[in-house]
Amino acid sequence: MKISGSLRSGFMWTLNAKNSILIVWFCIFILVLVFVFPLRRSLTTAFGASMITGKLADGINIEAFTDLGPAFKSIMSFFTAGLMFTFLAGFLLNSFLTAGLFGNVRKDSVKCSSSEFFGMCAGNFGAFLLISLLITLIIGIAFLFIIVVPAAIVSLSETVSDKSQFVTMVIAGSVFLLLLPVMLLVADYSRAFKAANEDASAFSAIGKGFSFAFSNFRESYMMMLLLILAQVILGVIVMLLLPGWRPVTGGGVFLLLIVSQLLFILRLFLKTWRYASVTSMMNEIEAGNTRTIDKMEL
Amino acid sequence: MKIRLVLIIILSNVFLSLYPQIVNLKPLSERITGYKLDVRLNPDKKTVTGDMQAFWVNRSADTVPDIRLHLYMNAFRSNRTTMYREMGGSPGNDEKDLGWIEINSFSDKNGADLIPRMQYISPDDGNRDDRTVLRVLLPQPAMPGDTVIINVNFETKLPSRIRRTGYSGDFYFVAQWFPKFGVYEPAGMRYASKGGWNCHQFHATSEFYSNHSVYDVRITLPASHVVGSGGMLISEKADGNMKTVTYRAEDIVDFAWTAWPGYAVFNDKWKNVNITLLMPKDRVKQAGRQLSSVKHALEYLDMNVGPYPWPHLTFVDPPNIGAGAGGMEYTTLFTSSSSYFVPPFFHMPEMVTVHEFGHAYFMGMLASNEFEEPWLDEGVNSYWEEKIMDTYYGNNSGLIDHRFLKFSDVSSARVSYVTSPSRQLVSNNEYSWNYPHGTYGMMSYQKTAIWLHTLEGIIGTETMNNVFREYYRRWAFKHPSGRDFINVVNDVVRKEHGQEFGPDMNWFFDQTLYGTGICDxxxxxxxxxxxxxxxxxxxxxxxxxxxxxxxxxxxxxxxxxxxxxxxxxxxxxxxxxxxxxxxxxxxxxxxxxxxxxxxxxxxxxxxxxxxxxxxxxxxxxxxxxxxxxxSKAPLHRIANKIMTFTQFFLSIMLL
The missing domain is CATH 2.60.40 (Immunoglobulin-like)
Structure with a gap:
């Protein structure tokens, strides 16, 4: 009951927050464009009037790129530096925008203007940044101990067979994947709590996040798995559709851009649905707690 | 001179009659050398000890005062050997880490002790810490036609860090393990202006050079071990916890063997060739890939170069603990490389198998000097490997065949050459250990393969195939030099194209093999x-x-x-x-x-x-x-996709 109810109300709240989702898409689009547009210029300049681009009609052609010589090295260094910059800037931007989204999906019929949305973003930015940093750090440490350390041990061992190595890595990967929804739950509950309680500190919000995640663990975990499953299905669709789609005309490339951006907006919608569903679940847990206290008082 | 020649032939035939044909109907090579080995593997001490009787026939017109033998295993004796000085690092400090070969007794056919006549020499670099070449002064010089027979009792300690050879736990790959004759080159053979031994030290970046030989090898080892070798199994007798296996190999340039209890054995057949594959039991899913790739290589080289003449072939996919033994060739035995899980679109295991098998032709049959002309085996073999991979696994997908990324084997070689900052450092015609700044691999493998593909582009595929068919016809089971290969190219191109490319193709080789320029x-x-x-x-x-x-x-x-x-x-x-x-x-x-x-x-x-x-x-x-x-559309498409995937990446990675 709790799961379906939370998913349903979360879905409705997400629909109400469509303007906020479009603002998030636009901000991320601009951020990535800052990285990709110069890259596109570099590519077109490097290839010039060459017809080797015909070799790219069937996809990435390593030879065509390596033949660019020094230009290829420049493009690659720009690519890696740009990707790192985008990731770091994206981390800040995501913390900022997520604060607005959580504020927007807190309850029914919250239709906010862009100024209200950015107001909510700014109000909780610091706390959301801290929560994101700490949870990302915890995930990183978990990755280190669950995947990297076992991988290093089995690869250095002289007695572990190929199959055992493979099985060890599959088990380690599975454990990590099973742990990941828990960390997402903690992160989402923390942020939902912070959005609902402006006076709460980031650390107390994280504490509450753990508390909410484990106080109603079974429902919360199952709901998160369902939400992740929806995102995985979209991911599979994207992987089936986009890499193999190789338009050769300007019109085709524009259509590809439109479709890929629509898919990304859908991805943002699903992510917001996750935030909204967790917020709804939190509200139910809080309401349940209140009812219990009321009963005890009566 | 004629009398000498007749004498040589008679004596050779008499001696050869002592070694009856078992594997092939008739000898494939001159069999200037031959070995009988009776050895025992000690699993506790990690040693191989035993007796060797070997012969060398002086087929030259020279009076030869000495013999020279490779003692390759001494390269693992310390970090001061030539191999470790060139490579850096160390075989290790513990006795278990080291590798060496000790000669316990050494006598001639008359029983004369030759140990006092032994001398370790270092013809390449004068390194006195290197004991990989042994010179033995004969009591009487070997006259033309003489057969020098030696009886040696030796002990070989295997190194723990496998570099082609050694042990790891109960896995053994035993190669370069016995005293082995160098090649006596009379004046006129290859580049020799006067007769002499060609017997180089063991270098970090060089392989080998040997006469085609007959091997009769008896190995006693723990009965639990599965054994594979380059020979044909003649007998196997169990005796308690131990067993003795006897192998016979004919007309191959080296004899190596492996033993490990964890091997699964797969048998297959291509025409009259019995194929044996040894691989870890948990890799059985990879067996089909490995066997089909070796059959592709057999078929392609048989069709375009010449027949594979032996009725047997063994190849090994070493376990992880013995990965250092992977990717090496001993003519009728070679090692590949794979793992428990290799995605089907990634053809690296097949590529290694095809490459190492190809060495059965390029240095196995066409026994060039790998020390001095590594391009003639590694480069030529890489060229054929790339043709085979791209023929059987897709013209654009010989190495990677994924719907998102395709990469041909020849493109992989070309990318390696094109992107190398040292591609103009030296010519392609250097002794293997003389390539500076780590260019040995790129120059001897990739650059050679790339200019061979270029040559094919100029003279045509059919002419190129005819070049190799003629090269095989003239030089199989002999010792061709680079110059001999060029002569074959010149003759075939002249025959098929007349003067279309000039009186000869030397202009091509002067620029590619001997030159340092680039083509653009x-x-x-x-x-x-x-x-x-x-x-x-x-x-x-x-x-x-x-x-x-x-x-x-x-x-x-x-x-x-x-x-x-x-x-x-x-x-x-x-x-x-x-x-x-x-x-x-x-x-x-x-x-x-x-x-x-x-x-x-x-x-x-x-x-x-x-x-x-x-x-x-x-x-x-x-x-x-x-x-x-x-047309900018492909580049704009790529940029669009980078943008989309960056967006998704950010959305997935950020909470």
Whole structure:
């Protein structure tokens, strides 16, 4: 009951927050464009009037790129530096925008203007940044101990067979994947709590996040798995559709851009649905707690 | 001289009769050397000990005062050996880490003790800490036709860090393990101006050079171990916890063997060749891939080079603990490399198998000197490996065949050459240990393969195949040099193409094998200018031009080409006009620049040098073409996809 109810109300709240989702898409689009547009210029300049681009009609052609010589090295260094910059800037931007989204999906019929949305973003930015940093750090440490350390041990061992190595890595990967929804739950509950309680500190919000995640663990975990499953299905669709789609005309490339951006907006919608569903679940847990206290008082 | 020759033949035949044919119907080689080994593997001490009786026949007209033997295992004796000095690092400090070979007794056929006549020498670098070459002064010099027989009792300690050879736990790969004759080269053989032993030290980046030999090998080892070798199994007898296996190998250049209890054995057959594959039991899913790839290689080389003459072939996919033994060749035994899970689109295991099998031809049968001319085995073999992979696994997908990314084997080699900052450092014709700055691999493997593909592009695939068929016919089971290979190329090209490429192909090898230049042709411009009407006082008498000039659509179009690199090769130039016409021009590629000019009612739209990408040596395909109507769509598509995937990446990675 709790799961379906939370998913349903979360879905409705997400629909109400469509303007906020479009603002998030636009901000991320601009951020990535800052990285990709110069890259596109570099590519077109490097290839010039060459017809080797015909070799790219069937996809990435390593030879065509390596033949660019020094230009290829420049493009690659720009690519890696740009990707790192985008990731770091994206981390800040995501913390900022997520604060607005959580504020927007807190309850029914919250239709906010862009100024209200950015107001909510700014109000909780610091706390959301801290929560994101700490949870990302915890995930990183978990990755280190669950995947990297076992991988290093089995690869250095002289007695572990190929199959055992493979099985060890599959088990380690599975454990990590099973742990990941828990960390997402903690992160989402923390942020939902912070959005609902402006006076709460980031650390107390994280504490509450753990508390909410484990106080109603079974429902919360199952709901998160369902939400992740929806995102995985979209991911599979994207992987089936986009890499193999190789338009050769300007019109085709524009259509590809439109479709890929629509898919990304859908991805943002699903992510917001996750935030909204967790917020709804939190509200139910809080309401349940209140009812219990009321009963005890009566 | 004739009497000597007759004597040599008689004595040789007498001696050969002592070694009856078992594997093949008749000898494939001269069998200048032969070995009988009776050894025992001690699993506690990690040693192989035993007796060896070996012979060397002096087939030269020289009186030879000594013999020289490789004691390769001494390369693992300390960190001061030539191999470790060149490679850096150390075999280790513990006794278990080290490898060595000790001669306990050494006598001639008369029983004379030769130990006092032994001397360790270092002909390549004078390193006194290197004991990988042994010189033994004979009591009596070997006269032409003499057979020198030696009886040696030796102990070989296997190193713990496997570098081609050694042990790890109860896994053994035993190679370069017994005293082995060098090659006596009389004057006129390969590059020898006078007779002498060709017996180099064990270097970090070199392989081997040996006579084709007969091997009779008895090995006693724990009964639990599964054994594989380059020989044919003659018998296997169990005795309690131990067993003795006997192998016979004929006309191969080296004998190696492996033993491990964890091997699963797979048998298959291609024509009359019995194929045995040894691999870890948990890799059985990879067996089909490995066996089909070796059969592809057998089929392709049999068809395009020459027959595989032995009725047996064994190959090994070593376990992880013995990965250092992977990717090595001992003619009828070779090692591949894979793991428990290799995605089906990634053809690396197949590539290693095809490559290592190919060495059965290029240095196994065509037994070139790998020390001195590594390009002649590694480069030539890489060329064939790339052809096989791209034939059987897809022209664009020989190495990677995923729907998102395809990569051919020849492209992989070309990328390695093109992107190497040291591609002009030295010529391709160096002793293996003389390649500076880590260029051995790129130069001897990739650069050679790339200029061989280029040669194929110039003379044609069928002529190239005929070159190798003739090379095989003339030189199989002999010791060809690079010069011999070039002579074959010259003869076949002259026979099939006359003087089309000049009196010989030396101009090609001077630039590619012996030169350090790069090849780079470029389209530097397309000019379409309207033909101007004659004005003023002109003597133009060309009526046709006067007629043309009365219209506005007469153009003089030029395709402007440049030779950027030093290497001069003939290239095709394809020119496309706006009315759909195409002209294929031939440029000898010698001048620094070249213009192709056309007058008419059409303009050049695009120009391609080497439109079929036959000249693989060209280090920059981007500048090989130019168009007046460049298509940016593929680049914009790539940029769009980068943007989308960056967006998804951020969305997934950030909470």
């Amino acid at each position: 042709y470029k389209v530097s411009g397309i000019v379409n200018s309207k033909y101007s009407k004659p004005e003023g006082k002109t003597d133009t008498a060309d009526a046709e031009v006067r007629a043309w000039s009365s219209t506005d659509s007469l153009y003089i179009s030029k395709a402007q080409l440049e030779r950027v690199g030093e290497v001069k090769l003939p290239v095709d130039v394809l020119i496309h006009f706006d009315n759909g016409d195409e002209v294929l021009e031939r440029w000898d590629g010698k001048e620094r620049y070249k213009d192709f000019e056309y007058k008419g009612y059409k303009q050049i739209v695009w120009v391609k040098i080497d439109p079929e990408y036959k000249i693989k040596m060209d280090v920059d395909y981007v500048n090989n073409s130019m168009t007046t109507e460049p």
